[in-house]
Amino acid sequence: MSDKRLTFKKRLHILKHHYRGKKMAPAFNAFHTFLFAPNETTHSGSHVRVADDLKRAMNTVIMALIPVLLFSFFNTGYQHYSAINGFPQAFSIWDHFLTWENFWLGFKLVMPLVVVSYGVGLLIEFIFAVIKGHEVEEGYLVTGMLVPLIVPVDTPLWMLAVAVVFGVVIGKEVFGGTGMNILNPALTIRAFLFFAYPTWMSGDKVWVHGAVERTGTPDAISGETILGYLAQNGSYEYSLSDMFFGFIPGSVGETSTFLILLGGLFLIFSKIASWRIMVSAVIGSLVMGLIFNGVVDAGWISTGSKFYGLMSFEFWQHLLVGGLAFGIVYMATDPVTGAQTNRGKWIYGFLIGFISVMIRVFNPAYPEGVFLAILLMNVFAPTIDHYVVRGNVRRRMKRLKHATILPKDTEQAEVPKVETV
C-alpha cells in the first residue's frame, strides 16, 4: 500500500469509507466484496481463519451447475428440432446434439430465464439488505441458478418473475434472510409456479419448446416426458443411455443424470454438500422403487391399474428420469433447510428418496414428486434434528445420575458425597 498511485483497489477503498454508515452501503459492499475479498481482520477469538467464506461455498455449487446449464442449451434445441423433424436414426453426439443450431435455440430460450431469475431475485435481496441495513448475503447466488434449471423451458418470463418475488420474499426474507429460512427458496418458487399456473407446469406439452403453441395445428408435436408416458401406461422410445446422458424431454436442467452425477461427486469431494444426504436419498428411492416392483411381481395389481406403468418401472431407473437426481444432488443438500446433524442427514435423505418415488407413482395429476418430497422434509428436518439431539441430551442425563457433587464447604469436603439426582 506504500505505492502513491491511486490504484483501482485504493479508489474502491476510499469509496467504501465514503459509503460507510449510509443507506446504500450494503449495495456498494456487495459489489466491492465481489471484486475484492475484504480487508477485515479478526477482532475476537481466533486470530486466524480458514480460507473459505460463504461466497466460495456458493460459488462451488454454481460451478457444479455450469455443466448442467450448458447441456440444457443443447438439449432444449435438440428436443425441439427432433420433435419436429423426427429423432435421428443413427444418433451421433457431434452431428445431432452438439450443434450450433441446438445451442443457439437453447441459449435464446434458457438465458432469459437465468437473467430474469437472477435479476429479480438479487434486486429483492439488495432492497431488503438496504432496508434492513445488513450485508447482502450470498444465498441467492445458488437459488438464482437453480430456478431456471427446474422449470419447463417455455415458462413465460413474467410468470417466473412473479414466482421469484413470491419465493424470495415469502420463502426467505420474512424468516430473516439467508440462513433463517425453513423451506428451500428455489423449491418454493417451483411450488408456487406449480400451484398457481398448473397448465404451464404439467401435462404433455410444456416440456419441449414450441409444443404448446402448435397444439391443434397440423404441425402438433409431443412434449411428453418419460414419466408422463409411464403414468398413462404408455410406451416410450428412449434408450437407457438416452435417459442416463439426458437426451430426453424434461425441465430445463434436470435431464442429464450423468452430468448431475459428476456435479454431485465434485460437491462431495469439495466437502461443500453432504454426501450423507445424497447417498441416503439414493438408497431411499431405490428401496421405494423395489417395494413397488415387488408389489407388481406379487401380482397384487393388474396391468389395467392406472399405477401399473410407474410401479412396474425398474426401480433403479427412477434415478435416471425426471428430477430425482437433480433434486437429490442440488436441492436436498441445501444445508439451511436440511437436517443439520450427521445422523439426522441420513434419515432426512432417506425419506426424501423414499417419498419422492412414492409421490411420483401415486400423484394422479403430475407424475413427479421430488420437489414436494424435499419441501415436506424441509418442514420435518428440525423435528428429525430435535430427536437426534435428544439422544445426546439423554446420554448426558444418564451420566448425571452418577455425578459427584461435593458440598460447598471446606470442612466437610474430606468426605465425598455421591448424590443421586
Place this chain on the structure above:
Amino acid sequence: MSKDIRIKKGLNINLVGAAEHTTSKAALSNVYAINLLDFHGLTPKMLVKEGAEIKAGEPIFYNKNNENMLFVAPVSGELIEIVRGARRKILTIKILADKSQEFITHDKLDPATASSDAIRSFLLKSGCWPFIRQRPYDLIADPETTPKAIFISGYVTAPLAADLNYSLKGKEEFLQAAITALGKLTPGKIHISIGKSGDSPLQGLNGIELHKVSGPHPAGLVGTQINKIDPINKGELVWTISPQDLVILGETMLSGKFNAERTVALVGASVKEPKYYTTKIGAEVATFLYASGVNTDNFRVINGDVLTGSTVKPDGYLGFYNTTVTAIPEGDDYEFFGWNKPIFNKISNTRALTFSWLQPKKKYNLTTNTNGEHRAFVITGHYEEVFPMDIYPLQLLKACMVKDLDEMEQLGLYEVIPEDFALTEFVCISKQPHQQIIREGLDLLHKEIG
C-alpha cells in the same frame, strides 16, 4: 497406570515460526503490569495506593468476593499507575521495577505433611491461587469449593504453543510439590495427560493418573481430555491448571517466595528468530520481542497462541497465564477475487478450490485476515469434523445465541469453555465469533444459575 486417549476429529494448524529449543534470558523490563482482563469476572479491591513502594510477592489487590484471595506483585518497585476504564473499572496495574529485587518471604510449606487447610491458605496468601481455574464457567477456582478431580494437560497441540517437554525440563521437583499439594484439595484424582510420544517431565510424578493422548488439535486442550476421561455433569466442579503454573506453585511452596519467572515461547511468522525466553509475568513484551527481531512493520502481537490469545501492543505486557507470545502479519489488505480463485497459501478444511489438503504437513504463513465477511450460519457438518467432544457444537452455539438456558444446560455448556470452540471458529465459513458466543453463554448461565 496409564490410559490411552486417541482423538480423531480435529485439525492441526501448521504455521511457520515455531520456537527453536534454545532459551535466552530476556532483558529486564522497566515496568511490569498486571492486566485485570486476564481474570474474567473478577472484581478487584486495591490494597495499596498509587505511589506505594511494594516488594515482590506483596499483595496489591484482592478478590472482592473472597478477601482471602490475594493477588501479588511479580516484582518489587513502585506502583506507578492504576489504569482505569469506563465506570472506573481497573484495567491495568503498573509497577516500576527496582534495580535490586526484594521479596516477601512466607514460611516454607512441606506439601507432604501439610493439611489441606494449610495448603489452601498458603496458596491464597502467596498469590498462587489464581493459577487454579475451574470449570464450569472458566473462572478462577472458588477456594471454598472442592473439585471432583483436577485435570492438567501436558500435551501441546495448539498452533506454535510452547513445547512443555522442553520448557518444563528440570522442574520435576517443583511439579511434584505442587501435585502433592493439589492432591490434598480434592477427594478425586489428579489427571495428567501427556503426548503418546516424547519424553514428558510430567510422566514420572507420583500421585497422579497418567493418560497418554494422541491426535490432532484440540487433543491437547484440557477440555477435550476431560470430556474423554470424566465429563463434567451439572453441579460438578473440576479444576484445571497449566503445568507452567504448577512450577510457580511448587517453587513458592518450597522456597517461600513468589517467583513470577517463567519460560515463554516467542513464535510466529513475523518473528525473525523464534525461541524461548525466561522472563517474568507482566514483563513488557518488547523486552524480548525486539531481541529476536521482527521482519515486517505490520504485525500483530498475541498474548497466547493464535487460536485463543488476546491482542497486545508490542509495548504491552505478558499475560498472567501466558506461556506463548505470537507475532503474525496483519491481513488488512484486499485480495482481488479472493472468493473464487484457487488458494494454495492458506489453510482450509474444504476442497473448494482450496488446496491445503494436498500438503497436510506444509507450514503456512497465515495473516489475521478473516478471509470473508460475517454471515448467518449456513453450511453444516464442518464443525463436527474438528470437534471431538460428545457435544453438538452448532446446536450449543445457537442455544447460547438465543439465550435458552435449558438448552444450554442440556447440550453440555457446563463442559466447555471458550477455547474449546476456537477450532470451530477457525473453520467457520460464516465467520461467526464462536468463542465470544460461548463466553456470553457461560456468563449468562453463571448469573442465572450460579
